[in-house]
Amino acid sequence: MTDIEAQAIAVTESLRDLFPATPLLRNEYLSGKYEADIRLKREDLSPVRSYKIRGAFNAMRKALDARPDTRLFVCASAGNHAQGVAYNCSHFGVRGVIFMPVTTPQQKIDKTRAFGGDAVEIRLVGDYFDATLGTAKAFCDEAGGHFLSPFDDPDVIEGQSSVGVEILAEMETAPDIVILPVGGGGLSSGITRYFADASPGTEFYYVEPRGGASLGAALEKGELVTLDRVDSFVDGASVARIGERTFEILRHVDRDRVLAAPEDRICATIIEMLNVEGIVLEPAGALAVDVLPELAERIRGKSVVCVTSGGNFDFERLPEVRERAQKYGGVKKYFVLRMPQRPGALRDFLELLGPDDDIARFEYLKKSARNFGSVLIGIETRDPANFATLFGRLDAKGFVYQDITDDRTLSEFLI
Incomplete structure (x- = not known):
């Protein structure tokens, strides 16, 4: 061995x-x-x-074996490492200060607090992890604590x-x-x-x-x-x-x-x-x-x-x-439709939908100075092939549209 x-x-x-x-x-x-x-x-x-509980346990155990008087552990984490450190702070009876980004979901903050109890203090700092990490390390150096890396540590x-x-x-x-x-x-x-x-x-x-x-x-x-x-x-x-x-x-x-x-x-x-x-x-x-x-x-x-x-x-x-899974499976799409501003235009569009096509989103911006308005539409269906049929009908009727499902920039701003 x-x-x-x-x-x-x-x-x-x-x-x-x-x-x-x-x-x-x-x-x-x-x-x-x-x-x-x-x-x-x-x-x-x-x-x-x-699995993060494992590395945190081993790193803390070894730190305490080397220096039994160690009483402060510090880490930066957006979630799982924080929870592992908090759990082990409670186990070893030591104090932990855990830095998390301000954008961390409340569920992860609450779980970290629940695992650590009175043994840990949570500080929300920075919009991004790099800023959080820098603050955590600076605090650790000033306070004389032991910093617990989430991964780049031999004991972890x-x-x-x-x-x-x-x-x-x-x-x-x-x-x-x-x-x-x-x-x-x-x-x-x-x-x-x-x-x-x-x-x-x-x-x-x-x-x-x-x-x-x-x-x-x-x-x-x-x-x-x-x-x-x-x-x-x-x-x-x-x-x-x-x-x-x-x-x-x-x-x-x-x-x-x-x-x-x-x-x-x-x-x-x-x-x-x-x-x-x-x-x-x-x-x-x-x-x-x-x-x-x-x-x-x-x-x-x-x-x-x-x-x-x-x-x-x-x-x-x-x-x-769920929505991202639907997009990957090809059963949900978003597109921008150029809608003629005339009575009955919306009805003409709706009549082109198939029996399995469901409108999940519809935003219509009407501008009276124009002959056309832009419509943001989200469609869910059961079979990806249904979109080829729908787009074929739109083409045949002369509707102008743009599929923005995979357009990252437009999706971030519009959807």
């Missing part, structure tokens, strides 16, 4: 004082759909509904490797394939390093949100890259720059094994897992399941583990997630 294996196993055993191993469950629905033995490592069922990486230990402990034979979500890289690097010694024959695939694919960018350039723009929708995994320590572990990964998941498709996966399996996943937690269609040919007949990394889903986001 190597030192890395021994250390990972020791960490896993120490975690049993905090919570039992999360389940590794065969999913019959996904297994049948993809003709493979697919199991979900349910990190969404940890006490804080994510070691703590996350316990997920891999539990996977191998639960299976009679090692899995053929493990699919991991990637954000800052703490989870993926920890498991990858452990498996390199404990099960070198296991293959890995890594999944990033398309709007925050910092690992893929770094692998392409051969060095760390800071993305110019990040889509924060997958808030648990969208980072502009993967960690330095985590990249050192992952830099030898084959670029072809790093996949980018489009945000709208992730929404469809969240809805599918909720409706079919009753499993609540946050966007980052759905990443590993989301890429199964892309890997269908490669995983057929194989044993596969998908790490569902978190389930802290704010149900106030459900309408947005």
Whole structure:
């Protein structure tokens, strides 16, 4: 047994004082759909509904072992890391100051406060995480606390490797394939390093949100890259720059094994897992399941583990997630229609709709000085093919329109 294996196993055993191993469950629905033995490592069922509790526990345990008089821990987080730190502050009986962006959903703030109780103080600072992080580090230096990185810390990486230990402990034979979500890289690097010694024959695939694919960018350039723009929708995994320590572990990964998941498709996966399996996943937690269609040919007949990394889903986001899933599935579109300003024009349009076409949005701006007005219309239907029929009817009747469903700029301003 190597030192890395021994250390990972020791960490896993120490975690049993905090919570039992999360389940590794065969999913019959996904297994049948993809003709493979697919199991979900349910990190969404940890006490804080994510794997982040592991790294925070290990980093805090080691800090207290080195300096038993440490009484202040500081972190910056938009959600899951904050909850893990709060839970462990209460467990170890130490004080925590947790900095969160002002834009953090109230659900995550409330959960962090509930897990930490009187042991933690929450400070809302900055509109974006980078500003929050800078303030947190400055406060930590001034107050003489111990800063807890969400991913780029050797003790955090070691703590996350316990997920891999539990996977191998639960299976009679090692899995053929493990699919991991990637954000800052703490989870993926920890498991990858452990498996390199404990099960070198296991293959890995890594999944990033398309709007925050910092690992893929770094692998392409051969060095760390800071993305110019990040889509924060997958808030648990969208980072502009993967960690330095985590990249050192992952830099030898084959670029072809790093996949980018489009945000709208992730929404469809969240809805599918909720409706079919009753499993609540946050966007980052759905990443590993989301890429199964892309890997269908490669995983057929194989044993596969998908790490569902978190389930802290704010149900106030459900309408947005549902709409994005519909757009990805091609059953909802938005378009701007040029409507003649004459009596009966609206009726002419409505008569072109099919029996399964439903108007979900209608905004009409009438300007008396013009012969035409602009109408923003949202249509839901049952079959994507219905839109081809509808647009054919509009063309035949001479209506002028523009499909803006996939126009990011117009959608942000109009929808």
